[in-house]
Amino acid sequence: MKRAAVIALDIGATSIKAAVLDTEGNFLAKASAPTQGAAGPERVLDNAAALAGQLSRGLAPKAIGVSSCGMIDPRRSTVVYATSVMPGWAGTNIAAGLKARTGLRCAARNDGDCAALGEALYGAGKGAAVFAMYTLGTGVGGGITIKGRLLDGENCAAGRLGHVKVHPGGRLCACGARGCLEAYASAYACRAALEMEPKQAFALAAKGDKAGEAFVHAAANALGLAFADLANTLNPGVIAVGGGMAAGWRLMKAGIMETFAANALPQACGSIRIVPAVTGNDAGLLGAFALVSKKF
Ligand SMILES: [Zn+2]
Numbered sequence: 001m002k003r004a005a006v007i008a009l010d011i012g013a014t015s016i017k018a019a020v021l022d023t024e025g026n027f028l029a030k031a032s033a034p035t036q037g038a039a040g041p042e043r044v045l046d047n048a049a050a051l052a053g054q055l056s057r058g059l060a061p062k063a064i065g066v067s068s069c070g071m072i073d074p075r076r077s078t079v080v081y082a083t084s085v086m087p088g089w090a091g092t093n094i095a096a097g098l099k100a101r102t103g104l105r106c107a108a109r110n111d112g113d114c115a116a117l118g119e120a121l122y123g124a125g126k127g128a129a130v131f132a133m134y135t136l137g138t139g140v141g142g143g144i145t146i147k148g149r150l151l152d153g154e155n156c157a158a159g160r161l162g163h164v165k166v167h168p169g170g171r172l173c174a175c176g177a178r179g180c181l182e183a184y185a186s187a188y189a190c191r192a193a194l195e196m197e198p199k200q201a202f203a204l205a206a207k208g209d210k211a212g213e214a215f216v217h218a219a220a221n222a223l224g225l226a227f228a229d230l231a232n233t234l235n236p237g238v239i240a241v242g243g244g245m246a247a248g249w250r251l252m253k254a255g256i257m258e259t260f261a262a263n264a265l266p267q268a269c270g271s272i273r274i275v276p277a278v279t280g281n282d283a284g285l286l287g288a289f290a291l292v293s294k295k296f
Pocket of ligand 1: 162163173174175176177180181182
């Protein structure tokens with residue numbers, strides 16, 4: 001008998017990562033291919049289905065879980081908004097497109113949500129009744145889980161943690177508002193302030209460079225404020241920090257903790273753990289797996 005398996009796809013703007021996992025969530029194989037988003041949604045779905053087919057040879061896959069860039073309506077597995085790098089991706093029903101190509105049932109969600117779900121179930125958030133993940137990438141993505149399930153909100157827009165206001169009227173954010181966390185603790189913020197990537201800013205800060213240190217200080221302060229507000233609102237057991245900027249955790253940690261302690265109520269921060277995420281690049285694939293592993 002062929003071994004039961006689940007396919008997980010992580011569709012990014014430049015590449016599609018794919019994995020096949022057993023029903024317990026262990027990786028059996030991985031592969032990746034260019035997204036070719038500029039060629040339109042049909043090509044993206046063709047590429048995703050080809051990867052899924054290639055990986056599942058000799059196995060009996062039961063479903064496909066998809067983590068995708070863009071805003072996704074998880075109730076319909078349909079893209080609501082995508083950047084211009086992926087023309088036509090908005091409006092695409094990912095589940096229907098992949099089912100037509102593979103015959104398999106499918107569910108899709110936004111990549112930030114999937115990373116949060118993956119980290120909640122298989123990473124730093126394991127066992128936490130309330131968990132929040134902050135992904136510090138180009139922007140700040142995030143997600144909140146309650147007892148292992150993503151908090152959707154009324155309109156599936158909950159957990160937009162990068163746009164919490166940490167400094168009203170402060171730095172301009174990519175979203176158009178001022179003072180968002182993302183305007184202080186992301187690659188976008190680093191490029192705007194120093195015209196460099198966070199990795200370079202961290203290297204400068206480690207050498208005692210004033211501009212590098214100022215970026216680190218502002219990022220850590222903004223994160224500490226955001227975490228304190230979240231703790232006062234939801235009393236999470238664990239907050240995890242992932243994404244490229246988590247590489248600067250060692251430099252930011254003291255500043256984050258100091259600001260957090262000064263702003264969170266004692267009852268809300270007593271047993272909280274604020275830690276780097278542990279699932280790394282696999283978070284999205286693990287979240288995609290979790291979307292369908294129990295559902296189908
Ligand atoms: Zn914003």
